[in-house]
Amino acid sequence: MHLDVLIHRLTDYGAAVHRCADDEVAHVVDAILGGRRVVIPSGLPRHWLPDTVEALADDNLPTERIATADGVVTAAAVAVAETGTVILDAAADQGRRIITLLPDVHICVLRVDQIAAGVPDALARLDPRRPLTWISGPSATSDIELNRVEGVHGPRNLHLVIVPRGSHHSLDPVGDPHSLPQA
């Protein structure tokens, strides 16, 4: 049920939603970013990446290199169904905040069991000591006549790939600030 609400909210705000098995993620990534240059965090499960992309693993890549990438693929920490939000917490499979900011396409892989019903539930699952980025749809602005327009400074294309419960698990346990990515 949370899943249906989440999908409705995400699509309502202009994010694309794909559902597939864990071993089919690479196909989805290929369809979106095949032949392009893609930044990945150091802890990203490699089977999510198709051979067709040029992968740039973030081992403290300089800003300029990240800025030239076409897309980025990450996992997520938590999602909020009620608000259509995915939250990144900079774990090893999500990487530094900068890598999901500069490329124009963000593909985010989410497990069904990472979906929280609402904001209170999501906050309880998060560690405030980690840098957190809450993402609800692609970059947008309401600054021109208070109409929502998509596409300003952040990624203009947001894809959520939702995989079943029990798929890949985050490599570093949430809660230990010393486990932050050393990138």
Added chain:
Amino acid sequence: MTRTFLGMPATAPRGVGHLRGDEPFPVAARRSLADAQLRRNLGHATGTIRAKSAAVIGEVPDWEELREAGRAIKADTMARLPELLQQLETAVTAAGGTVHWAADAVEANRIVTDLVTATGSDRVMKVKSMATQEIGLNEALEAAGIEPVETDLAELIVQLGRDKPSHILVPAIHRNRAEIREIFLREMPGVDPALTDEPAVLAAAARRHLRRTFLSTRVAISGANFAVAETGTLAVVESEGNGRMCLTLPDTLITVMGIEKVIPTWADLEVFLQLLPRASTGERMNPYTSMWTGVTPHDGPQDFHLVLLDNGRSAMLADEVGRQALHCIRCSACLNVCPVYERTGGHAYGSVYPGPIGAVLSPQLTGVEDNASLPYASSLCGACFDACPVKIDIPSILVHLRAEHVTAYRNEHRLPSAEAVTMAAAAYTMDHLPLYEAAQRRSRLTRFAGRHGRGLPPPLSGWTVGRDLPQPPPQTFREWWVQR
């Protein structure tokens, strides 16, 4: 804190910042009312946001309980503000940040300017922040040879147009798409001359214009929506991604925050993160919210400074009725529903805080006599109270501030005001029956005075300039009763 507290806390100093207008509200409002384009722009924008907001608030079954929870958390916060701020300082410091205390705008500007100067950078990028607008930080930076670049789209429109912000959330709300296109064509170096006025095209132009700034500027300045005392976590809520750029890319981040933005616990965020987007932009959640706690090794700015700004807030806290204005989470819902704001726009208020909340915030931050016309910039209809996500009783504060102004006026002037004389005369008359009856008979004369909108003659004309004079009946109740 480095100062010894003696007596009443100070209000925001004069000569710095943007809390005081050059002219009283009625004078400025009259000019705004004559601007038909401004009224069309505002009517369209506030109508749009009211409809969006009502739709997403309708989705939340426990909205009233959430509002009450927001009010209660803020009331609790204000009741123990010093303790919470010290807890915040400890948590931020433990996480690798540096906390600075600024008693007023002058001190805050000096702290920030010194911090930027120490980095050797002559340019800073800014996330939209009411606190830095309040203290006039951009002017202080420019005076020190540092170029501030506003990165929020609406702030950029205001900055490029050499304009003033007119709304808390959308500082360029008074501009429509055609005007924004004109500003971009005129002021944006290298902009495509074939630029259209499609909002998506204008947003794309801003994206190209600012990209280089984001990648090359080493210092950023932000405000904060929330600061969690328990954990030392700061939160910035935004839409475009300019906030994420400024909070992630530079080496040094300086956050200027009004002391009232602290909340006690991490769990308290659940209330405000549900209230703010729906009341503010009419979204279930804004596109981006960034949260950070001090410094994270290898991720984001490695040098983080938090400047805690008082600038009249402690003085507000001392006022039992007025202090609830400190509960404000800057959503701007009260502006969007206010019949006065919708017609006059934000510039008429003279302060960076316009609309109903501005009419209670600005006079309290500066001392009521420095913004004496603002508590009267309202019809007391109460729409702002109903719209406020943290239930600030703005009409009651307005009445309270009017009383404060009357008292201040009386104490300053040896002669009572015309209003006070009239009220005293009315009270005496009503206490004496023959006088009252004579007055009732005489009041029929106003049937002629008030006709055709002429209003009363001086010195009473001040009352009727903005009000219709009610027509007294041809016969009073007493006269009718005697005739029966």
